[in-house]
Amino acid sequence: MNQFSAKVCILGDFAVGKTSTVERFVNNQFSEKYLTTIGVKIDTKDVSLSGDVTLKLVLWDVAGTDRFSGVEFAYLRGASGYILVADGTRSRTISAVRTLKEQSFDRYGELPSVFLLNKADLTREWEVSDEDQRRLSEEFANVYVTSAKTGDNVTAALGRLGEMIAERDFPKTQ
Amino acid sequence: MTFPESVRSYLESDYSTQRRPFCFQIDSDCRVLDWWGDADNYGLGGLTAGDDMVDRAPFLIGHLGADAEKLPFVTTGNGTVEVHIFPEGDRYFVIVMDASDEHRFHQQRQQTANELRLLHAAQQRLIARQRALIGDLVEAKTELEHRRKEAERANESKSEFIAMMSHEFRTPLSSIVNYADLALEDDTSVENIRKSAEAISRAARHMNRLVETVLDEARLEAGQVRLHETPFELNRLLDDIATIMAPLAAEKQLSFGIYLEDRVPEMVVADDACLRQILINLLGNAIKFTESGGVRLDVSWADDVLRVAVVDTGPGIAIEDQERIFDAFERAADTSAGGTPGTGLGLTITLGLARLMRGEIDLVSERGEGCKVTVMVPAPASAETPAEETALPEPAIEYRAMRPATILVCDDDEDLLALAEYYLLRAGYGMLIARDGREAVDKALAYSPDLVLMDINTPRLPGSDAASELRAKGFKAPIIALTASDIRKLDMKTFTNSLRKPIQMPRLLARIQDHL
Numbered sequence A: 001m002n003q004f005s006a007k008v009c010i011l012g013d014f015a016v017g018k019t020s021t022v023e024r025f026v027n028n029q030f031s032e033k034y035l036t037t038i039g040v041k042i043d044t045k046d047v048s049l050s051g052d053v054t055l056k057l058v059l060w061d062v063a064g065t066d067r068f069s070g071v072e073f074a075y076l077r078g079a080s081g082y083i084l085v086a087d088g089t090r091s092r093t094i095s096a097v098r099t100l101k102e103q104s105f106d107r108y109g110e111l112p113s114v115f116l117l118n119k120a121d122l123t124r125e126w127e128v129s130d131e132d133q134r135r136l137s138e139e140f141a142n143v144y145v146t147s148a149k150t151g152d153n154v155t156a157a158l159g160r161l162g163e164m165i166a167e168r169d170f171p172k173t174q
Numbered sequence B: 001m002t003f004p005e006s007v008r009s010y011l012e013s014d015y016s017t018q019r020r021p022f023c024f025q026i027d028s029d030c031r032v033l034d035w036w037g038d039a040d041n042y043g044l045g046g047l048t049a050g051d052d053m054v055d056r057a058p059f060l061i062g063h064l065g066a067d068a069e070k071l072p073f074v075t076t077g078n079g080t081v082e083v084h085i086f087p088e089g090d091r092y093f094v095i096v097m098d099a100s101d102e103h104r105f106h107q108q109r110q111q112t113a114n115e116l117r118l119l120h121a122a123q124q125r126l127i128a129r130q131r132a133l134i135g136d137l138v139e140a141k142t143e144l145e146h147r148r149k150e151a152e153r154a155n156e157s158k159s160e161f162i163a164m165m166s167h168e169f170r171t172p173l174s175s176i177v178n179y180a181d182l183a184l185e186d187d188t189s190v191e192n193i194r195k196s197a198e199a200i201s202r203a204a205r206h207m208n209r210l211v212e213t214v215l216d217e218a219r220l221e222a223g224q225v226r227l228h229e230t231p232f233e234l235n236r237l238l239d240d241i242a243t244i245m246a247p248l249a250a251e252k253q254l255s256f257g258i259y260l261e262d263r264v265p266e267m268v269v270a271d272d273a274c275l276r277q278i279l280i281n282l283l284g285n286a287i288k289f290t291e292s293g294g295v296r297l298d299v300s301w302a303d304d305v306l307r308v309a310v311v312d313t314g315p316g317i318a319i320e321d322q323e324r325i326f327d328a329f330e331r332a333a334d335t336s337a338g339g340t341p342g343t344g345l346g347l348t349i350t351l352g353l354a355r356l357m358r359g360e361i362d363l364v365s366e367r368g369e370g371c372k373v374t375v376m377v378p379a380p381a382s383a384e385t386p387a388e389e390t391a392l393p394e395p396a397i398e399y400r401a402m403r404p405a406t407i408l409v410c411d412d413d414e415d416l417l418a419l420a421e422y423y424l425l426r427a428g429y430g431m432l433i434a435r436d437g438r439e440a441v442d443k444a445l446a447y448s449p450d451l452v453l454m455d456i457n458t459p460r461l462p463g464s465d466a467a468s469e470l471r472a473k474g475f476k477a478p479i480i481a482l483t484a485s486d487i488r489k490l491d492m493k494t495f496t497n498s499l500r501k502p503i504q505m506p507r508l509l510a511r512i513q514d515h516l
């Protein structure tokens, strides 16, 4: 059995569900309570890939951008991929993702990434039209409409990222 | 500045009490070499040299580079720490320090700020939704108001229509009532009864036409009228139209003309009855509303579309009235202001018929400038040659004239004259017309007709006197009396025979044959 580790950073505006997504992915739990993340919260999860390969994802849940301090770019160093998260009930969070992605790509180069349009369970408050969604899919590769609350698409999205990282960083294992 | 040993150790102990630093040294494969400090505080107790630190300190992944690094708030399962990484040759010194107090402080401050921002976002969303709701409400209200107004307008139009119809009906109805009363008076003359009956018949026919018009409109609106597209001779239709319209125009001393472009094909395929109705309506309207000048019908044809334009020099239609003039139950000419009364249905029917024929109507007019109504209907040219026979029913073969003969008809009833003319001419007889007894005597003596049909109640000289005078002057040909009164009162030495009104044309023709 081959064991690899990869650092993955989760980027997005505050309260879009970054922490909740990790919590769902790692511990299969969800909490309605909002607790602001400060700095970075680190969790790990092993994902099994094809060919009897296990990839240890080290998930860096990086605090959302805020008015007092921008994202701490030191946290992003050495990442192998990004999980970009936006909140479908606040369409403005999509442009935050756009900015974060540009800044991190500028600094650390282009990396595999998935885009999570989160809170899919809140259909009544949903602000992103089908047309907007279609355009998102053109702009970002691997767009997933997810819900940390119900768990919809979370594993699929993160699993996909794991595959992409493995293909890029550990090609011999494939 | 150099610190005394006491100050230095105080600072050191205070710093280490608060930050509780833990240091460890790793090689480039992330294996621990040695360590110092409070390992248990960070869940790193029980280390053995050579342990792989990737699992126990996952934050190292990706951060073992050439430069020193500081990661301010790193939260793992064992609390929040500040991490410092110093590369030293092929090793790394890592220092972790407790940052939970500072983290808590920042967390609380940021929590409040973020919750406020979330609240604000939720508020914005509520406001937006409220705005949308208000928008919907206003729209719904406007729509309702619009519907209410339309219903009111429709109601008004219907009332106006009923008022108009009762006005239209009142004239013929009052003449029916009056003439019926006159006929029923004890001492009324036969002539009065006849006159009354004629007037009543006229009024009834007029009312019948009104009802027909309304029914036509209703049928059109209900979509019950079907198109019957057949090849027909356009000229013949226009001749008929001229026959109907020219006298109406002449009565009002208006000029009337039909102008046919050269290109117009002889035969076209369309519903001729529809077209006929459209032309009668439009020309009838034009003549009705025009007081001086004239009415013209221009007919042209191009690309399988027949274009008929009725142009008049009447009062015209104000721009603001033009849109609704084709609405059922409405008309532009205001009867209240003394305009010519009449139902507005004619135009609605015209529009309905034009649409039925898949055509269009175009109206160009201005107040005081006359009016031009153009109807365009698809009417492809037909290769068929015009049929020779007339469209009207022929009299039955047995009533055809046996030999050439001229009949003199004396009557003052135009309807009867027209009817007699139609049947006599088509049966093959020549015909002379006299509208009173005097004229009948003069024409009979001048032209020696083969037979005379004589109405008894003729103006100037009563029919019976005219007949006696003719006999006295040696007129030998048969004279057949036409009368609505008792035949027994007639002098049968003067008259050869008699027919009772109302006259049935086959019987008239049979009677004529009997005496020729």
Ligand SMILES: Nc1nc2c(ncn2[C@@H]2O[C@H](COP(=O)(O)OP(=O)(O)O)[C@@H](O)[C@H]2O)c(=O)[nH]1
Residues within 6 Å of the ligand: A012, A013, A014, A015, A016, A017, A018, A019, A020, A021, A031, A032, A033, A034, A035, A036, A037, A064, A118, A119, A120, A121, A122, A146, A147, A148, A149, A150
């Ligand atoms: N209904 C719903 N709420 C969610 C979802 N994901 C996160 N939340 C809630 O959104 C708030 C912010 O989530 P969090 O994960 O802390 O956002 P972060 O700031 O991006 O880490 C919390 O109250 C969560 O309970 C989701 O998929 N559905």
Ligand SMILES: [Mg+2]
Residues within 6 Å of the ligand: A015, A018, A019, A020, A035, A036, A037, A061, A063
């Ligand atoms: Mg968070």
